Amino acid sequence: MKKRIAILGSTGSIGQQALNVIYQYAENFEVVALTTNRNVELLAQQVKAFHPSYVGIVDTESAREFGNYGLSDTEVISGKDCLVKLATLPEVDLVLVAVVGIAGLEPTIAALEAGKNVALANKESLVAGGHLVMEAARKSGSRIIPVDSEHSAIFQCMAGCDDPRRINRVYLTASGGPFRNYTKEDLRHVTVNEALNHPNWKMGKKVTIDSATLMNKGLEVIEAHWLFGLSIEQIKVVIHPQSIVHSMVEYIDGSIIAQMGKTDMRLPILYALSWPERLESTIGGLDLAAMEPLTFEMPDFDRFPCLALAYKALEIGGTMPAVLNAADEVAVEKFLKGEISFMEIPVMIEQAMKSHKAIQNPDLNTILRVDHSIRRQLM
Template sequence: MKSYISPWPGAATLPRFPRSLVILGATGSIGTSALKVVERHPALFRVTALAGGRNAAKLAEQAARFRPPFLAVLDQPTATTLRDALPRDYSPEILVGPEAYITLAELPEADLILSTIVGAAGFLPTLAAARAGKMLALANKESLVLGGHLIREACHRSGAVVLPVDSEHNALFQGLLGHNGEADLSRIILTASGGPFRGKDREFLRNVTRRQALAHPNWDMGAKISVDSSTLMNKGLEVIEACHLYGLPVSQVDVVVHPQSIVHSLVEYVDGSQLAHMGVPDMQIPIAHCLCFPKRVPLGMPRLDLAQVGSLTFEAPDLEAFPCLRLAMRAYDSGPAATIVLNAANEVAVDLFLKERIAYLDIPAMIEKALDSMGASETDTAEAILELDRETRKKCLATA
């Protein structure tokens, strides 16, 4: 499809097996699941680098098992703790600071980068991997929300291949392969579980607690994405991501609530037919699809049993109770600056909610206020994008 962030990659354009793998965000849920795939299929990968933020204990455990020559953490105290926790017969190079993630994304010996850093922090490493022409398995949707136009340009210049790890976008990617692109496509339909508060009204949501928001019914995720899922902002960010990945306007991207999380997304063609991607809700499936693409590998997990599932239900999202989805669509239609403001305001609001400094319904209120008060801003460079991101966070914190 011509409007992909990268065109359909033929086998000749992809790195051969074993692939040299770098995981940015190795200690999170996606990184941990990716290493399970690697462990099940060791002949397909060489783990070249792992980056683990400030989780020295978990990164040390992973590093001791896979022995990559490079590791990265965000600060020197974590690096010291990590070094002390490693086996004495293993001495990798440990890089420190946010710039270390960019270095790993550009490593000449690396050909496959899994970008799974949470939030805007993933933007520069993802952009670096795209500029370096890597095969990029992308699980950091915020990179496209902040600078999808720059990443798209970088891919076309370098020949980088971007494969979407998010279960919904991976489902869309599979549903679009082998078809006649834009000429045949009518719309794409993202599914949402509805999160833990599906069917609840605003009166109920006024008193939602941190613990309640983190209790996702179907997926095991980190704190930030769990809250985003509960507010439907995660789905809003995925709408923006889909528009960038597939070159579509918001008018061709729909969202439907599907509580069972069995249908991961659908593609509708001009003849009215829809292709749905189905599977058990386990992130190893889309992760393995991207890391091994175009090869498919067994994962040893329970098979989907439709008779046992019994029924699949679908409903429209409640945009009155969950306005974050509406705000995300508005932001994309308003242009790149608005999506940067949207994401920054959301990250600040979610962090404040997790720290129990604001109420649950203050999250969409803070985002809407930031969008309403924004002015004109440049977004044609990474520096301008990050400056707008910083400025928005500062304003949101000042008014919290």
């Protein structure tokens, strides 16, 4: 029986790669719903290829434009609530949350509350509202299967171990991005094009810039805390330029289990879609004898202060990670537009954090209110 899937954010980088995987494994998966913010041209192409019963288009003007494509067999749901509506469809087995930003939080919670398993590629859901997401999963018994390569690696390395007390620490690996060997002076003159030129991974612009500042790894630290019930002290970041080891788990007996694979996001996507099964990959494996040496080094918190800010936000807790996330999204957008320099990104984030008094145990409305307030403050 085919697994029935809804992809929230099908026109983004992860969404497109997920559809590529589904196309190759058509006998295993059925696409029930696809969503986009406003990229209706690409969405129309996807509808023609995969014939979903539903599409969701957040931007209402774009939804009207979609009507020009004559795809009358697909029901169109538009507006900001479409993500929640499609995430809770009775006929959906698995929801892939691949939207970018805080927009992923509400549909993630809604899908879990509706008893759906969630393949989660949206960092912001756990960063801003991790306690709400995990509580929803606990109450319904639904599973969160991480899509990020690092958390997918930890998820696989922890198979058979649900007790964080047996874990000494986990190592989230980071390539170091394009500026691993830059001095602080060099970093002051980084251009947008240079920052978007990641050495190993093909990703969307926001994630690529976050990788260059190491904020991406900082957000992953917060995610790992919620996903695996780990303390701050148990979560370490290590620079691994080859991006072959996607993360490692060190157990209390000193043994380390690492997950290795090619730098291709379709691999963790395939695992998340097929879990708890494994499907034979068409991407191929590693040639161990031909690989370059694998190296590891500690991150430089001074040159890449975003990583330290993420640890600080997690330590403070409450609404502070939501502030970190909102400020980062605004700062990255300003950098991409040429309004601030690369090294002003962490400065803007730190200022936002200093201006905020964290609210502990926030509900969803409080998180969304704080998120909106920080964005308005920084725009």
